Amino acid sequence: MGAVDELYTRFDKNLQAVNGNSWLAGKADAAGIIANAYKEAGVESACVYESELLKEIGVVKALREAGIEVFTDHIRLHAETAKGGISEAQCSIADLGSIVQLQDDIDGRLVAVMPEYYIGVVKISEMVDDYDAMFDKLCSLDPLPAFVGFITGPSRTADIECVSTVGVHGPLKLSVVVIADERRQRNG
């Protein structure tokens, strides 16, 4: 198994353990996968916070072609009704199935927390092994972004009778598209 496959497999397994799911995709296939996931989930409108990567893989175009209404501005307003939210997460952690937002921009934060179905897009080149590697990375950032958010699966609660229930105030469903952007150099 190659380094990329091994890293992704670990990430996917850990994300599934917290009720999320993921796909490993090339840049050419990613947008199609997202559009398809929303079609299947019955998501008719989505807020997209467009990063360079999302522009490059053509998410907005693919969603519109699939008949899904897309908002790229007035996110705060539309996120109240749109069922989907998409953004790029800057990092991810294989050992936890977490994605990590290093995100000052309010729209990037809103799309990840308000809609019912959030899809995060991450580059495998930005995936770290474990929690400690992620903290080491955060410690090396100067300045630290005003907001850093670890997201590990959809929102959940066990507050009624200790019964684990997925989907409370944050997304009810969470998927991650891992872009196999380049062969990653593994450090040790």
Next chain:
Amino acid sequence: MANEALKQEIQSALSNKTLGRTLGTFCETYPEKRLKSYEGVDFEETRENIRRVKGYAADHIDEMIDEFTKNCTARGGNVFHAKSADEAMAYVRDLVKEKGVQTIVKSKSMASEEIHMNKVLGDDGVLVQETDLGEFIIALEGNTPVHMVMPALHLNKEQVADLFTDYTNEKNEPIISEEVKTARKVMREKFTHADMGVSGANVAVAETGTVFTMTNEGNGRMVGTLPKIHLYIFGIEKFVKSLSDARYIFKALPRNGTGQRLTSYLSLYTGATDVCLDKETDEKGPKEFYCVILDDPGRRQMLEDETFREIFDCIRCGACLDVCPAFALLGGHVYGSNVYTGGIGTLLSHFLVSEERAEQIQNICLQCGRCKEVCGGGLHIPEMIMKLRERSAELHPNPTYKFALDAVSDRKLFHSMLRIASVAQPAFMDGKPMMRHLPMFLSGLSEGRSLPKIAQVPFRDIFPMIPQDVKEPKGKIAIFTGCLLDFVYVDTAKAVIKDLNSIGYIVDMPMGQSCCGAPATYMGDRENAKKTAELNIGALEAEKYDYIVSACPTCTHQLKDYEQFFEDDPEMLAKAKELSEKCYDFCKLFHMLGGLSDEGDGREINITYHDSCHLKRSMGVYKEQRELLTHTKGITLTEMKESDNCCGFGGTYSIKFPEVAAPILERKIDHIQETGADMVAVDCPGCMMQISGGLDARDIPMDVKHTALIIAEKRGLM
């Protein structure tokens, strides 16, 4: 006696079926879930690091406050350093007024509860909305949290449905997934309209001015993303120096809290992030970001107190509650604080909420030590609770206890009382070997269990007649019997002699010995505890022996701990030290001196083993006795569930809280029966008394024996 109101609250908690079921199930599954979440992570190393980084912050607290203030301010935040709860509340109140805030959404902030924010702002006409599902439910109920992490454990889905129906004026079905949807719908409206968000910090980083918040439901993120004003309130104990230091806390917090490797959301806010200022025009800009650092006199008092300073290392994970046998039965309401519950809650309440309340509730602790094993900050919770008990006994001595303890500490008086009791007891024995009923005020003692009879002839009178035929003795050992071996379990004491003789040691019994002093210690009576320590150090003359053996872990622990009484007396301290070093509990010593052997009568017997709290957790002995038993020919060892869970005896606990001790014992008996064993092996006479009493009261014909006696019998030494 414990305060009547507390007793009533205990009764009410015990009769709440939902609480019993939910909490019971949670506490039963928690240890395994927690352990699993630590796969690949070294817990001991993690908590060592937590102690280190939090300890550093506590030692440099003023620097931490200044540095955080400087760095948060540089990133556009406003920091207020409040020197009291009132000052913090006044600041928040003025801020709310000045900004014209009408509605607030809040995600769990314990500090805001300490300053009674909801009440004060509510009286000003501001709507403060709890957004965490559990907190929301108890706010509707008008109650306080029953658990630090799961506040509404005491309510079932039917009760939640009724509360939601009343609140929404729509019929809510008692289906958990639907109730969660209702909460999302109701709260969404609050999030989008709130003028201000209030958060609690799990950690605050001085070097970067960052605050951390963990949540699962996503309410923490909504509070930090939507409102234009964001206020953090947290105590000075939340500081660490660097971002890197913060990592250790979040390694332990979710694993200890809920058995998760990480919660759904872990968010770091450094100064003022952007918000959407107007959703119609899509105007964006930095939010107004405020931090109130709560630095009240209670926290400073904690920091200055050598004994309690380590409370600062607490990470508020709640693990101490989840493993506490008393908490598993009672939940948090009996702890009486609307903020902190359980063992740690007792300590925090003392400094931060109410000393009076803490004085009553510290009695709920069994001193079993399970909390210490899992504590994320490595706090010595039972020892600190013991200190509270001591301080409370000094301030408000209980005359009944005092009289009893004075008697116990007077060897001659105590021993003559026991001798008289052995003659008087047949009246209560129904012709059976156990006493099932006790008269009047002592009746609590026999609730759910019978008591053993006091021996007609105490061990001290038999001892000189026991032949000790040891050729070429390897050494001389003094036996410390303690009250139960001397006056009740005489056979066990005899077995200890025979076992040690069989491996070449002569045993002597210094007759001046008396009660070890544990009862006085557990009642907080330091004066009598010290008196017995002096007496026993003098009587045992440790310098004359190779070892001191005790077959009661509570006594062993107490004897080993005598040094604490003589810190200012070098001569006594040296003697106490020698005693401590030479003193061992039976199985440990017997195993160490070569007692392990394959001998045995070969007669098949299925034995299950119950670990004593003191032997396992205070002295770390749990392998030796199992090896001794399993090597003996004929013995099959079948482990019971939760073998190291307290039996409910807890020294004097079963006298103070029989209603709590009884269900703890009940559970132990169930686990024993599930094994199908013929016999229960124990190493503590207190456990022996508790468990055999429980079995007898239920007419279960099963023997409970000390490991020493089992070995002696199977090897044909008796």
